[in-house]
Amino acid sequence: MTIEFYKYQGTGNDFVMIDNRSEAFPHDEKLVQKLCDRRYGIGGDGLILIQNFDGVDFEMVYFNADGSQSLCGNGSRCAVSFSKFLGIIDSETRFQTIDGPLEAKINGDIVELKLNDQEYPVKNEDHYFLNNGSPHHIIFVERAEEAPVVKQGRTIRNSVKYSPEGTNVNFVEVKDQHSVYVRTYERGVEDETLSCGTGITASCLAAADKGLMSPIKVTAPGGDLEVKFKNTQNGSFTDIWLIGPALQVFEGRVVL
Template sequence: MRFTKMQGLGNDYVYVNCFEEKVARPSETAVRVSDRHFGIGADGLILIKPSEKADFEMEMYNADGSRGEMCGNGIRCVAKYVYDYGLTDQTHISIETLGGIKYLDLIVEEGRHRLEKLDMVSPVLEAEQIPIIGLGNRVLDEPIRVDDMEYRITGVSMGNPHGVVFLKDVKNLEIEKIGPLFEHHECFPNRVNTEFAHVLDRQTAEMRVWERGSGETLACGTGACAVAVACVLNGYTEEEVTVKLLGGELQIRWDREKDRVYMTGPAEVVFDGEWPEV
C-alpha cells in the first residue's frame, strides 16, 4: 500500500490515494499504521476516494480504528494532496465527509499549494444534534461534573462533536488524566472531542485538545473552529480569532451574518512510503 504521511500543525495522518489503492480493512489498518513505535506513527488514517456528491471523498479513521466524521487539519491535507499530486488543477474544490460536504479555496504560489481557506459551514448548537444529553437544549457555559470537579462547558458540532471548556491555565493541565473522563462521560453518547481553552485577548485564544480515539494531538482544526464559536457565544472575543495550538496557529472567522465558519491554515507533506497491506 503506497501512502503519504502529511501534517497540519503537527496533527498528522497517513493518507492513501484510493483512486489507485484499495484498503480492505481500513479500521484495522488505521490502528497498525498509527502506532508510533511499530507503525508509521500518526493520529489516524485518511483515505482519499472518488465521490458522487463532491470532487473527492475523505474517509477518516482515528488511531484506535474508530471512524471519524471530520477533521479540519486532515481535510486541508487532502486538498494539498489532490492538487500537488495532480488529481485536480482546480483551486476551489469540494470534499465529501461524514460531517457533510466542505468547500476549500487553495492558495497557490509558484505552482505549489501553500495555504487553504476552508469553509466549515454552519456550527451546530442544538444539543440533540451534537449530541449531548442531560445538559439542556443548548449547552452554553453549562456546569458539568467530571471526577468530582465542576467545569463549565459549551457544546458545538463542526460536523463532529466538541465540548469547549474555558480555564485560567491550560499549559499545566493534566490532560492525560482529565481528557479520557470527558471523552467517555455519560453526557456524550458518541464520545466527544474536548478543547481546553484560555482566552488571551479579544482576538486570541489558546487551546489544548483531547481528541476522541486519538488522545491529545498537537492540533485540531474542527476543535479550533469550535473554540472560536464558543468564544464568540460567551462574549469573550470578536468574530475573527487567532487560535494558538501546540503545533501552531489557525485563523478562524465566524461570519455570524451568514452563519459560516472559515478556517485558514497550512498543510505539509512529511514523506511518501509503502506499507505491507493488511
C-alpha cells in the same frame, strides 16, 4: 500487497494519506489501527483515503487512529493539499466528507476550509458543547498550559454523559478579543494532540459567546491557525472558515 502512502501534517496533527481511487485499500479498522501505531506502523493521529465520488472533486474518508470515523478539520485541510499534489484539483475544490460536501481553497501551503453552518454551542454551567461533525466539550481556563488535559480530558471523554461514543475535550484560554490558546484531548487518539481543527473551530464559536470577534487567531501546541465566521440573527454561525498550513512530510511504501 504493497501500498504507497504519504505523510501530511497540519499544525502538528499528522495523517497517513493514501490515494485510494483504485479502491485497493480495504476499509478495515484493525489495519487502520496498525498503520497509525507509532511503534509498529507508520504512525499518525489518523488515516485518510482519497476516493472518487460523483458530483464533487473527490471524497475524503477519514479514520481516527483507533479506526473510528468522524469529521476532521485538519485532516480535511491535509486532504485538500494532497489532492492538489495528486493533480485532482487546482486552487479551489468541493469534496465529500462524513459531514457532507465541504469547500476549500489552497494557496501554497495554506488551506482555507469552509465548514458547514452551525447552531450556537450549548452553554452549560461549566462548559460549552458543540458537534460540528465531531463532538466537542469546551472548557474555558485561566492558563491552558497548566491544564490537566490528558487526565481531565480522559475522564470527561469516558464519562457516562457522553457514553458510549465519547467526546473530544478542548481547553481554551482567551488571550484577547481576537486570540485564544487551545489544547485538545482527542477522542479516537485517546491522548492530547498538537492541534484539532474541528475543536479549534468549535472553541472559537464558543468564545464568541464571551465577546470574541472574528477573525480569531488560534495558537495550538502544534502551530497557529485562524478561524473566521459570521454571526446570524437567528442564533447560528455561517461562513465558517478554518485557515492554516498543511504540509507533506514524507512518502513511502508499506506491505499490508
